[in-house]
Amino acid sequence: xxxxxxxxxxxxxxxxxxxxxxxxxxxxxxxxxxxxxxxxxxxxxxxxxxxxxxxxxxxxxxxxxxxxxxxxxxxxxxxxxxxxxxxxxxxxxxxxxxxxxxxxxxxxxxxxxxxxxxxxxxxxxxxxxxxxxxxxxxxxxxxxxxxxxxxxxxxxxxxxxxxxxxxxxxxxxxxxxxxxxxxxxxxxxxxxxxxxxxxxxxxxxxxxxxxxxxxxxxxxxxxxxxxxxxxxxxxxxxxxxxxxxxxxxxxxxxxxxxxxxxxxxxxxxxxxxxxxxxxxxxxxxxxxxxxxxxxxxxxxxxxxxxxxxxxxxxxxxxxxxx
Amino acid sequence: xxxxxxxxxxxxxxxxxxxxxxxxxxxxxxxxxxxxxxxxxxxxxxxxxxxxxxxxxxxxxxxxxxxxxxxxxxxxxxxxxxxxxxxxxxxxxxx
Numbered sequence: 425x426x427x428x429x430x431x432x433x434x435x436x437x438x439x440x441x442x443x444x445x446x447x448x449x450x451x452x453x454x455x456x457x458x459x460x461x462x463x464x465x466x467x468x469x470x471x472x473x474x475x476x477x478x479x480x481x482x483x484x485x486x487x488x489x490x491x492x493x494x495x496x497x498x499x500x501x502x503x504x505x506x507x508x509x510x511x512x513x514x515x516x517x518x519x520x521x522x523x524x525x526x527x528x529x530x531x532x533x534x535x536x537x538x539x540x541x542x543x544x545x546x547x548x549x550x551x552x553x554x555x556x557x558x559x560x561x562x563x564x565x566x567x568x569x570x571x572x573x574x575x576x577x578x579x580x581x582x583x584x585x586x587x588x589x590x591x592x593x594x595x596x597x598x599x600x601x602x603x604x605x606x607x608x609x610x611x612x613x614x615x616x617x618x619x620x621x622x623x624x625x626x627x628x629x630x631x632x633x634x635x636x637x638x639x640x641x642x643x644x645x646x647x648x649x650x651x652x653x654x655x656x657x658x659x660x661x662x663x664x665x666x667x668x669x670x671x672x673x674x675x676x677x678x679x680x681x682x683x684x685x686x687x688x689x690x691x692x693x694x695x696x697x698x699x700x701x702x703x704x705x706x707x708x709x710x711x712x713x714x715x716x717x718x719x720x721x722x723x724x725x726x727x728x729x730x731x732x733x734x735x736x737x738x739x740x741x742x743x744x745x746x
Numbered sequence: 747x748x749x750x751x752x753x754x755x756x757x758x759x760x761x762x763x764x765x766x767x768x769x770x771x772x773x774x775x776x777x778x779x780x781x782x783x784x785x786x787x788x789x790x791x792x793x794x795x796x797x798x799x800x801x802x803x804x805x806x807x808x809x810x811x812x813x814x815x816x817x818x819x820x821x822x823x824x825x826x827x828x829x830x831x832x833x834x835x836x837x838x839x840x841x
Contacts, residue, residue: 428839429839430840430841432840442773442777443773443776446841454776454781455841456776456777456778456780458777458791459779459780693840700839
């Protein structure tokens, strides 16, 4: 049963006696390699190719974030799960406009459902009705572009409630770089979800570059973006509301630059800790009739997608039932 | 099935063979478990990992002279820990 390790301190991570060892200002810390599933690097860490080889051998994924908490990239061991047959099916579903539209619609449908669940019980009935309208419009959408724009409108409507929920200034969604604290939180949280999904995709035979909602542009693992769409309301937005409402995060946790706002290291720690707790917590699954971790829900969705691609069952995205 | 393991060893280092065994045992344990104190280890393992750990240790330790004991907690049993000193939790995954 392996865990995720988050390295904030700067130092050197190396292979030592067939296990991992982190040397930093705080001293030496031996990490049991069998306990590691993935590593997030938030600080400035030195390592060499010998370490990367060892990580690949043990099937450990490494995600690297820069000084401002921007996602830089991931080191992923050579894919061990390969299926040419599935790849052919993935491409087939992309090339056939009807099949692609059906999948794209599914992702947005799931996203809007989960967004709506975040707003229920908060007395935001206007926005909920608005979201329902977009959901109906989705059924009539005849192209992926239309689905995309419905998604964008729904999300814009959703974000309009954020100032009321959190009491913080929001304005509008700004990225690269985020202009205020809430935007910085969303960007950082989305990057965390994206990497979590990406790691799960690599555990299946799915090809992460072929996507349905997002355009599979080069240099991006866009399938991870598709899947993340469904999980962002559950894994990111809820945590943001919780951390702000319980005053665990304050505006002091942000650094303001000339034209950008970033989470400080302390703030990142607070967020990542909450994210980790959320991903590792369990809920009772209705059809499986057993407890599953939130991170397993991502894998289950991927399995459903595979079944859909192989023509066994129709894909239904994870919809918050609790 | 996963197990939470607390492993404690006592390697007899009176002779040279024992002095050679000790670091070997330490290195094996460090691959699977978090080093909590000098000869105390703790960690969460799958059944497969636990079997491999047992197997690797079995090949190194002297079954007559040494003493290795593993306390196991089954799946779903939560282990509560109280650290009475100012030491940070050695099993923390935030570094």
